[in-house]
Amino acid sequence: MKQPLHIPPPKVPLRFLKWFCSPELVEDVEGDLSELFRSRYEQNKARARVLFWFDVLLLFRPGIIRDIKLKQGLNQNIMLKNYFKIALRNALRYKGYTFLNLSGLIVGIASSMLVLLWVQDEKNMNGFHENGDKIYQVFRNMKQSNGVVSTSTSVPKPLADLLDEQYSEVEAIASYSWEMDLKLTLDDQTTQEEGRFASPEFLNMFSFPLLLGDKDEALNELNSIVISRAVAERYFGDNWKTEALGKIFRLEDGNVAVSGVIENTGPNSTLQFDWLRPAQVYYNANRWVNDWGNGSFGLYITIPDDEKAARVEDKVLMEIMDHTVDNDAAGDEEVIIQRFSDTYLYSNFDNGVIDGGRIDYVRIMTIVAIFILIVACINFMNLTTARSSRRAKEIGLRKVMGAEKKSISTQFFFEAILLTTMAVAVSVLVVLLLLPYFNGLVDKSLALDLTNINTWYFLIGLIVIVGSVSASYPAFLLPTFSIIQSMKGGIKQSGFADFFRKGLVVFQFAISTLLIIGTAVVYKQIDYVLNKDLGLVKENLVAIRLQSGTLQQLETYKTELLRIPEVSGVTASTGNPLRYGRSTSSAKWEGKDPSAGYEVNVIISDEDFIRTTGMEILEGRDFSEQMQDSTNFIINEVAAKLMGFEEPIGKDLSFWGINGKITGVVKNFHMQNMYEPIAPLIITCIDPSRSAVMLVRVESNMQEVLGQIEEITAQLSPGNDFDYEFIDKVYAEGYRSERTVGTLANIFAFISILISSLGLLGLTSYAAEQRAMEIGVRKVHGASVGQILLLLSRDYSRLILLSFLLAIPVGYYVMDGWLSNFEFRTSLNLLVFLAAAAITFIIGVITVGAKSYQAATTNPVNSLRQE
Amino acid sequence: MGKYAIGEFEEVVLLTVAVLYENAYGIAIKEDIEQRLKRKVSVGAMRTALKRLEKKEFLTSEFGEATAVRGGKRKRYFKVTPYGKKALEKVMSDRQKLWEAIPSMAFDFK
Numbered sequence: 005m006k007q008p009l010h011i012p013p014p015k016v017p018l019r020f021l022k023w024f025c026s027p028e029l030v031e032d033v034e035g036d037l038s039e040l041f042r043s044r045y046e047q048n049k050a051r052a053r054v055l056f057w058f059d060v061l062l063l064f065r066p067g068i069i070r071d072i073k074l075k076q077g078l079n080q081n082i083m084l085k086n087y088f089k090i091a092l093r094n095a096l097r098y099k100g101y102t103f104l105n106l107s108g109l110i111v112g113i114a115s116s117m118l119v120l121l122w123v124q125d126e127k128n129m130n131g132f133h134e135n136g137d138k139i140y141q142v143f144r145n146m147k148q149s150n151g152v153v154s155t156s157t158s159v160p161k162p163l164a165d166l167l168d169e170q171y172s173e174v175e176a177i178a179s180y181s182w183e184m185d186l187k188l189t190l191d192d193q194t195t196q197e198e199g200r201f202a203s204p205e206f207l208n209m210f211s212f213p214l215l216l217g218d219k220d221e222a223l224n225e226l227n228s229i230v231i232s233r234a235v236a237e238r239y240f241g242d243n244w245k246t247e248a249l250g251k252i253f254r255l256e257d258g259n260v261a262v263s264g265v266i267e268n269t270g271p272n273s274t275l276q277f278d279w280l281r282p283a284q285v286y287y288n289a290n291r292w293v294n295d296w297g298n299g300s301f302g303l304y305i306t307i308p309d310d311e312k313a314a315r316v317e318d319k320v321l322m323e324i325m326d327h328t329v330d331n332d333a334a335g336d337e338e339v340i341i342q343r344f345s346d347t348y349l350y351s352n353f354d355n356g357v358i359d360g361g362r363i364d365y366v367r368i369m370t371i372v373a374i375f376i377l378i379v380a381c382i383n384f385m386n387l388t389t390a391r392s393s394r395r396a397k398e399i400g401l402r403k404v405m406g407a408e409k410k411s412i413s414t415q416f417f418f419e420a421i422l423l424t425t426m427a428v429a430v431s432v433l434v435v436l437l438l439l440p441y442f443n444g445l446v447d448k449s450l451a452l453d454l455t456n457i458n459t460w461y462f463l464i465g466l467i468v469i470v471g472s473v474s475a476s477y478p479a480f481l482l483p484t485f486s487i488i489q490s491m492k493g494g495i496k497q498s499g500f501a502d503f504f505r506k507g508l509v510v511f512q513f514a515i516s517t518l519l520i521i522g523t524a525v526v527y528k529q530i531d532y533v534l535n536k537d538l539g540l541v542k543e544n545l546v547a548i549r550l551q552s553g554t555l556q557q558l559e560t561y562k563t564e565l566l567r568i569p570e571v572s573g574v575t576a577s578t579g580n581p582l583r584y585g586r587s588t589s590s591a592k593w594e595g596k597d598p599s600a601g602y603e604v605n606v607i608i609s610d611e612d613f614i615r616t617t618g619m620e621i622l623e624g625r626d627f628s629e630q631m632q633d634s635t636n637f638i639i640n641e642v643a644a645k646l647m648g649f650e651e652p653i654g655k656d657l658s659f660w661g662i663n664g665k666i667t668g669v670v671k672n673f674h675m676q677n678m679y680e681p682i683a684p685l686i687i688t689c690i691d692p693s694r695s696a697v698m699l700v701r702v703e704s705n706m707q708e709v710l711g712q713i714e715e716i717t718a719q720l721s722p723g724n725d726f727d728y729e730f731i732d733k734v735y736a737e738g739y740r741s742e743r744t745v746g747t748l749a750n751i752f753a754f755i756s757i758l759i760s761s762l763g764l765l766g767l768t769s770y771a772a773e774q775r776a777m778e779i780g781v782r783k784v785h786g787a788s789v790g791q792i793l794l795l796l797s798r799d800y801s802r803l804i805l806l807s808f809l810l811a812i813p814v815g816y817y818v819m820d821g822w823l824s825n826f827e828f829r830t831s832l833n834l835l836v837f838l839a840a841a842a843i844t845f846i847i848g849v850i851t852v853g854a855k856s857y858q859a860a861t862t863n864p865v866n867s868l869r870q871e
Numbered sequence: 872m873g874k875y876a877i878g879e880f881e882e883v884v885l886l887t888v889a890v891l892y893e894n895a896y897g898i899a900i901k902e903d904i905e906q907r908l909k910r911k912v913s914v915g916a917m918r919t920a921l922k923r924l925e926k927k928e929f930l931t932s933e934f935g936e937a938t939a940v941r942g943g944k945r946k947r948y949f950k951v952t953p954y955g956k957k958a959l960e961k962v963m964s965d966r967q968k969l970w971e972a973i974p975s976m977a978f979d980f981k
Contacts, residue, residue, distance in 0.1 A: 010942045032934075033918060035944030036897035040914065042940050062915030067922050 013041045014053050017060040025063070026070035033063065083411065084418065090398070091419040098391070101766060102423075105387050108762045109427035112380025113470065114434040115755050116373035118442050119748070120462075121435075121450045123373070126366050129348040130274055133211045135306060138175075139344035140313060142167075142303040143353070144324065146603050147336035154603070154683075155340075155353035158182070158299030161287065163323055163339065167305060171319070173312035178206040179283045179301040186279060187724075189254040190239055196725050197235055199279030201286045201301065207264075209306055210275065216249050217264025223282045228263035229253065230280040236265045256552070271449055274348050296327045304344060317341055336602075352679070352825075364822075365745050372752050375515050377470060379756055382508045383763035384420065384474035389505060390770045392482050399482060400490030412483040420475030424467050432463070446744050477504070506803055509767070512760040513807035513844060514814075519753035520840040521815035525832065526746040529823060532830035533739055539673025540581060541618030544706065545731040547580050547697040548713065553721025558692055562612075564716045570702055570709045573616030576695035577609040581617055582735050584675040584685075591659040591686065593647045604643060605675060605685040606659065610692040614638065614670060616701050624653040624668035627689050635664035635690065641672045643684035662690060677738055678828045699731075757844060761851045764800060768852045772796060772859035780864035792860035797852040804848040808841045815840070875958040877929070882962055883908065884920045885929055888949045889959070896935065896946040897921075921949065929955030 018034070025033060037059055044052035095102045130136060144156045168177050181201040188195055204223040207214060214222065215233060222230050236244035244265065251262045260281065269276050283301060287293050293300040307313045324337045342358060351361035399412055435452055443450055453459055481501055554561045558576055565574045578586055584605060591604045611627040627636065637657050644652045655666050672682045702709045714726045779792055816832065823829045877885070887903050888895040901912050924930045935946040
């Protein structure tokens with residue numbers, strides 16, 4: 005059989021060839037290859053195909069590949085210029101609409117920028133440590149007697165030594181104490197500075213810049229001290245760089261020489277100190293730290309990789325238990341480690357397991373910021389599509405002149421990007437203006453750093469994303485208008501467009517309602533926490549820190565204080581009873597399971613403790629001086645229940661080697677925050693000289709009385725700062741992040757509803773305009789203003805009601821989850837939801853109503869005249 | 872190399888174009904080289920060489936007739952230019968000079 009002259013070569017390589025080959029060669033080369041293919045084809049068909057492929061691929065080389073042209077075809081710039089001009093004209097022509105549109109976007113973008121700045125700052129906390137992800141903090145999980153595990157950063161020193169000596173995975177360890185006061189004296193200048201004891205490795209492990217001194221040696225000598233730049237400047241002025249090193253400070257217990265100056269820790273660090281001294285100094289003075297049963301300094305370790313970290317995690321878990329088998333004072337304890345970079349955001353431990361923390365608020369606020377942006381984008385979409393009939397003629401004409409759907413899409417994208425760019429530019433200004441106030445609100449020093457390239461990436465990203473999202477729907481809907489209809493004017497939008505727009509309104513209002521519900525619940529909980537009966541009277545109670553002088557002359561101090569007529573009670577105690585954490589696991593009582601290790605809190609105080617704090621004795625009696633109660637104890641209800649006594653009064657109880665009897669049961673009071681259940685407690689008055697604070701009950705004239713207290717304190721303890729705090733203020737301060745989030749949520753709920761209302765205003769005015777003729781006819785036929793109002797607002801009111809149905813279940817679910825973090829919480833009642841719904845509804849109806857009223861009261865002559 | 876710069880493969884292609892005279896188009900050149908010199912030539916390599924030679928103005932080309940075998944695509948015929956001829960002569964005379972300069976003992980491998 006004779007072969008036909010031309011056999012078509014394989015299609016795919018041929019197309020590839022045509023794509024890359026330079027135009028002047030393509031015809032000839034293709035001819036050559038076809039000819040070659042045909043002659044090979046006669047010999048072996050498959051081989052011919054393979055060789056054809058092969059030849060094409062070999063042709064893919066410089067010299068054959070055509071020149072790459074980035075821009076081909078028409079010059080788009082002219083069209084873009086036209087889009088720009090038209091966009092500007094339209095914006096200026098409908099100023100009200102542009103204002104609504106832009107202000108919605110600006111408010112939305114500015115507020116989400118503020119939130120994201122806050123979020124970024126939270127995430128940057130401790131971010132400056134180069135090895136932040138290799139450093140781990142060691143925690144101790146102590147099983148409390150009520151079965152709850154409490155987690156502590158205070159770790160026994162022998163554990164630190166063990167990790168150092170026997171754990172090959174651990175590269176470095178650093179101990180870091182709790183905050184301590186130090187009185188520094190140089191010549192005749194004395195200040196009190198807060199700082200920490202730290203082991204020498206601390207300086208190398210963390211990346212605090214050491215401005216003077218040597219990181220390897222600064223904390224080696226026992227008499228050395230590293231001071232912060234702030235302290236150095238205070239003492240040595242501007243010349244600290246040359247003068248500070250080697251200077252001798254006098255302390256209460258000896259002299260120390262400045263061996264280094266460290267940069268101020270700054271707001272981005274959770275580790276805060278103004279001085280560092282070698283941990284060994286403290287160890288030498290406090291022998292108790294060498295016991296496995298006593299938690300002492302915080303402990304940080306460096307582990308080079310995750311795999312080793314996992315091994316350490318397994319090995320370290322039972323170390324304390326294993327080493328305290330014979331130790332009576334030891335409790336049921338486990339050791340866990342957590343990556344240092346996570347410690348700030350994931351700081352809540354629930355029963356010894358990490359359970360969120362600030363990260364929850366970071367996530368909530370991120371979601372809120374995104375929601376607000378979405379609400380703003382929806383506004384843009386709704387306003388653009390609703391007003392699109394205004395542009396119908398333009399779109400029709402463009403189409404007649406040959407515009408493709410694609411180019412009309414491009415036009416609307418372009419317009420959206422243009423408006424968004426303007427909105428972002430204004431938002432940046434707004435953010436810069438508002439930042440100082442916002443910083444005050446959230447207690448941070450945020451800044452929008454315009455010199456940082458990342459800020460610009462973010463802004464450009466924002467423009468592109470917000471612009472594209474806003475334009476997505478208009479750019480999809482508007483080009484579909486038919487030419488004839490749009491040229492005739494009066495485009496009838498499809499049912500779908502109308503439905504979609506209504507859906508978006510429902511979504512907007514659902515989000516607003518959700519935010520209002522969130523705000524209301526957060527406020528309710530904070531209100532509950534602040535006003536809850538804590539079991540003692542926290543108002544008008546001052547805690548004065550005991551120092552040398554006042555501590556030694558405790559009785560004199562108390563007597564002097566009681567002479568002030570307004571002071572009705574004074575008691576010394578080991579701490580603020582509302583923030584208490586001192587505990588023992590050595591408590592024994594009749595019928596206690598000897599194998600169970602229980603942590604029980606202990607407050608050491610004097611006979612006036614219950615009276616002064618305003619606690620309530622439920623059973624038995626209070627301490628009294630006459631009866632010499634030094635070995636009698638008062639326990640709280642939780643402890644009584646734990647010990648399982650039917651009749652606790654008179655039962656034997658011992659701890660720390662003190663044997664005594666229970667004389668009373670005090671009503672539960674909150675020793676920790678509301679996230680924690682109340683822990684068991686023993687109150688003893690055995691040795692008031694171990695107290696740390698003096699609690700003073702002041703009946704009136706607080707400021708004046710404080711002055712008198714300060715005088716008395718200064719007489720007994722000369723040279724010391726007068727250090728005091730109000731119990732109720734400290735308590736409220738403990739819920740600062742909750743209050744901040746509450747305030748932020750409040751503001752954003754307001755903003756969200758503001759933006760939604762702006763959108764609604766736009767939609768209603770459009771509807772009123774569209775139906776001007778209808779309203780006119782109705783009025784001529786005798787419709788009342790009320791009926792017209794009802795006609796116009798019915799639609800949107802229904803939508804708002806629908807949005808409640810969406811928001812309420814979601815709001816319930818989310819807020820129930822948040823409240824469940826609290827051991828003590830307010831109830832989620834219907835009132836919250838109804839209030840949120842009512843607020844949204846009223847604002848929505850007022851918006852719609854105001855615009856509708858305007859439409860309803862216009863003289864029908866005006867609207868009908870045109871026919 | 873001077874203004875008559877030409878590579879070895881380019882020289883082969885240019886000479887073959889001269890050999891084929893009026894019939895020098897893509898496939899013919901390729902097949903002629905393969906038969907006469909027993910060396911494999913890919914379409915790609917040959918194309919690049921031709922393009923380079925044309926750029927150096929050693930060759931000119933024009934379209935000829937289209938044939939059915941080529942799927943209706945025209946052939947491009949190549950022709951050596953006088954300048955190309957000079958280049959070939961230069962290469963030959965350079966070689967000649969070198970050959971003459973070789974002392975007779977140089978190739979005495981015994």
